Amino acid sequence: MATERGFIGRTFGDRDDVALTLLDNMIWPILAVVLLGVLVLVPQTFRSVELIFWGAVPIGLLVLAESLCLLSGHFDLSVGSIAGFSAMFTGMILGTCPSCWSLTTNPWLGFAIILLVGSLIGLTNGVMIAKVGLNPFLQTLAFLIIFEGAKTAMQTQPVTGLPGLYTQVGGTPRLAIGVMLAAFAIAGVVLQYTSIGQGIYALGSSESSAREVGINTEQLIIVVYTVSGMLSAIAGLMLTGFTGVVPPLIGEGLVFQAFAGAVIGGISLFGGRGKITGALGGVILIQIVQSALNNSGAIGATQIQAINGLVLLLAIVLYSTQTKLRARILASGAT
Amino acid sequence: MSLEDTATAEQHSAGEDDARTAGTPKLRVEDLTKQFGRIVAVEDVSLEVQPAEVFALVGDNGAGKSTLMNVLSGVHNPTEGQIYKDGQPVAFDNPSDARASGIETVYQDLALMNDLDIATNIFMGQFPRKRLGPLGVIDWDETYDRAEEIMMEQLGRDVDIKTEVEFLSGGQRQLVAIGRALAFDPDVIILDEPTSALSVDATRLVQDTIDQLADRGITIVIVSHNIESVLAHADRIGVLFQGSLVGIEQPAETDLESLNDLMTTGAPQGGRIDD
Secondary structure, three states: OOOOEEEEOOOOOHHHHHHHHHHHOOHHHHHHHHHHHHHHHOHHHHHOHHHHHHHHHHHHHHHHHHHHHHHOOOOOOOHHHHHHHHHHHHHHHHOOOOOOOOOOOOHHHHHHHHHHHHHHHHHHHHHHHHOOOOOHHHHHHHHHHHHHHHHHHHOOOOEOOOOHHHHHHHHOHHHHHHHHHHHHHHHHHHHHHOHHHHHHHHHHHOHHHHHHOOOOHHHHHHHHHHHHHHHHHHHHHHHHHHHOOEOOOOOOOHHHHHHHHHHHOOOOOOOOOOOHHHHHHHHHHHHHHHHHHHHHOOOOHHHHHHHHHHHHHHHHHHHHHHHHHHHHHHHHHOO | OOHHHHHHHHHOOOOHHHHHHOOOOOEEEEEEEEEEOOEEEEEEEEEEEOOOOEEEEEEOOOOOHHHHHHHHOOOOOOOEEEEEEOOEEEOOOOHHHHHHOOEEEEOOOOOOOOOOEHHHHHHOOOOOEEEEOOEEEEOHHHHHHHHHHHHHHHOOEEEOOOOEHHHOOHHHHHHHHHHHHHHOOOOEEEEEOOOOOOOHHHHHHHHHHHHHHHHOOOEEEEEEOOHHHHHHHOOEEEEEEOOEEEEEEOHHHOOHHHHHHHHHHOOHHHOOOOO
């Protein structure tokens, strides 16, 4: 059959196409500018690139967890508290401190327990949202509060005496970085090359449409939250490895950085749009900013949280601007 | 003469229609009733749709056309009655059963994902796959090639297959939704309000596409409010009123006013069906 009627597709000018491409990949020019700025203003930040990446591992895993939820059109406020609770719970089982439960010293059992705890909490999040129909904000906010409280109720002192192998995963920079990069690589491949991955994009773009084309949306939501919980638990394992103990404040406040990293990395707050490579760029950006601030001596450790808040605000402003610009280009050039 | 008899008699009108309507009906609905609790949404409907026919179902709001469409597409089970496809009795427990039987439905909301490109929308949930070691992964080359083939060869549209759906106009979105239906290689496509809320140009684009699909041998069932459109493009028009089929009309033998009367009163020329 011959082509009988007009072209279907973008009819924008080259300039608009470049603008749209830039908007979809804005993390990279931003990262380049920040890198340049830090190189000039706080060059000592880059004394050890390996240390920067190592420091980025826990937040990187949390950004990945949050990114999966966001891509599916949902979000998870409890990623930080899942990381903290699962690390503390497992630490209590493995640790030898006086107030620890000390049920086993087998590090492999420890790996299994921490992953199981995180996954189970994520699974519960997913079931409550997909099956019971609870609002994701309220559900994950409730779990944030519950598991922060439960963690504190378990222990208010650092948990010590953990098996060496258990802490080595997070405590060995190259191994920890490898785990984070592998997690991003696996997530990237799953999202791009599997039906589940594309289903996550479809779910985030339009849950009702995804359902109508035959995707089991309830099941997919549960899978996403379970994986998010598991990734958060791995982040907890990495945080434990940093110091070799489980500090009582482990995981607290990290959810904001997780959001900031994902949003700066170009993951849409409304789902269906964004690349995992962009989220990785967001992680690197956040970590470089933190390292630069620490190295600059300009602010103390207690002020870091305020800076994190500013970074999150900046991310939201950038996202809002991106959305408006995109809408303007669409309105001017839609066929 | 019963409505079904009327329909059958009309099928044997002269000319080109004879060729289209000869033989086993592609779809046959016999004494179909659908109740939701005590509400009878569709009552004792019988009709036949012939191969490669464009059959329109029209009716006012609440006439039962969406319910009948949903029964044909497997969303609802009939309370009573039987559906036949190519002369064989069929039962659909869900839309997948209808799809397996060669019946595809394009819903009014089109079920498109705005953030995803045309090819991804067409193949969402049914991607071509290839082996990557022990794993089966999406074959993107095949996905884009086949999507382009569907849009170019089956729908006759030159297309940038990697364009996100949010960039498309209403008519083009409708074509992508039809393209997705075609990816399942159906012999019946049910279109729910295909020209609803479309511009004049977009409506013409969709209507032309429907005509082309029928010419290629695909049976089309259109559920529509747009009487002018179905008068111009349908081979026959079934009119539903309060859940019952009150007439099957030939476009050449009726007009807008008569159809409106039939739709709103259940009887021609303003009379009540029970008058």
